[in-house]
Amino acid sequence: MLHPQAQAFIDLLVQRGVPPTHTLTPADARKFYRERRAVTQPEPGEVAEVRELSAPGPHGAIPLRLYRPLGSTAGASVPVLVYYHGGGWTIGDLDTHDTLCRELANLSGCAVIAVDYRMGPEHRFPAAVDDVLAATYWVRKEADSLGVNANRLAVGGDSAGGNLAAVVAIAARDAGDLPIAFQLLIYPATDMRCVHPSHTSNGQGYVLTSDTIKYFHDHYITDPQHDLDWRASPLLHPDLSRLPPALVLTAGYDPLRDEGLDYARALTAAGNRAVYVCFERQIHGFITMGRLLDEANAAVALCAGELRRALAA
Template sequence: MLHPQAQALMKLMEERGVPPTHTLSPADARAFYRERRTFTQPAPPEVGAVRDLEARGPAGPIPLRSYRPAGSSPDAVLPVLVYYHGGGWVIGDLDTHDVLCRQLCNLSGCAVVAVDYRLGPENRFPAAVDDAVAAARWVSAQAAALKVDASRLAVGGDSAGGNLAAVVALAAREAGDLAVAFQLLIYPATDQRRGWPSHTTNGQGYVLTKDSMDYYHDHYIADKAQDLDWRASPLLHPDLSKLPPAFVLTAGYDPLRDEGLQYAHALTVAGTRATLVNFERQIHGFITMGRVIDEANVAVQLCAAQLKQALA
């Protein structure tokens, strides 16, 4: 059963004529996402410090935003989460996920560094991947200056950001030049082929639709053959062993539900520790909607607790 609060939100969106993402230009979709976030997101909690930074990237500077938890000493060396926002590799930015990053920071006691990677269609695959990897490497290299512990570095993200976090963990293992201690994967996209049953059962009527997923895919992936590249579809990597432990969170009414389930299971089968929790009554994107969906706040607390325990 769909959660009554999620039902109420969807009804309100219908009554107010909220346009589906796939009917908007990328520029308009980005502006709309940024503007509407205040209707569903909680008030931003105070943190110990916030700084906007830049990492050196393969195509120029990558904007970052660093957070330190409330009550922490400026000189304390903290574990760190490198966070990649959701938005289908097309929309989303540092502001759309500012509240979530603040929540995770305070509740976990970890520093958080959010990454504003390049978006499609202006910068197609693998631009976002290249930026995501470069940003994580930069945080690790700058650990002393950032007062974070490079040996306790996690990667995380929601939706498209969960995809990027999983890919960064794989890329780090492949290259052997970046230690990743934990993966926080919130309803991650793991298979660009989009053929799992939940894409059909949840493909209409639950905010994220098949039309919008096709829109995001086609603005990100230029060549269908790239769907099979593990940097686009981490589930298709032939070897998912010897990766950092993962916490995978999914939603029952999300088209991406089965991709998260399959990725968690594939990790476990390969010998990588993975925990899966499914919020059966929830929709895609719910974790940022704590103003109107109570279970979102529980999901944030759960993610933060997993992060805190993994990096203790």
């Protein structure tokens, strides 16, 4: 049964006549997603430091934002999570996930470095992959100046960001020169073919609809053959062994639920350590809605606890 708080949020969207994302231009969808924070997200918490950064990338400079947790000593080396925001590779930015990054930093004791990667339709696949890889390599290279521990580096993200985190973990393994200690995959998109049963059972009525998924997909993917590329669909990679430990978190009323579950199963079957948790009563995107949804705050605490445990010295 859908959580009453999630149902109330859906009812509120209907009552206010909020247009579905797929009916908006990308510019308007980005603006609405940014403005929705005031309704759904808790107030941004205080952290020890916030620093705006820039990393060089193959398509130009990549904006980053570093958060140091409360209680951390200036200059002391702390573990780090490189975080890629959600938004269907089309919407979202450093501000839409500012509160979540602050929460993860404070609750885990890790620094968080958020990546503002390029998105479609202006920059299509694999531009986002190129940017997040370049940014993560840069964090490792500049670890000392950033005050983070390159040997205790995790990657993570939600939705499209979870997809990118999974891809970075695979690419880093294959390259052999970017050790990653943990991957935090929050309702990740792992199969661009959208063939799992939850795309049908949860495809309408729960905010992220089949129409919106197609909208995001078509703004990111140019060639249908890209759906089969593991950089778009990490579940389709032929070898998922020797990957970092993972937490895969999903929501019961999410079209992406089953591909997240299948990815966790595939990681385990390939010999990796993978923890799978499904918030059965929740919808896609819930983790950033802590002002409205109690289970969002529980999910953030769970993610932070797993980060702290995985990156402990």
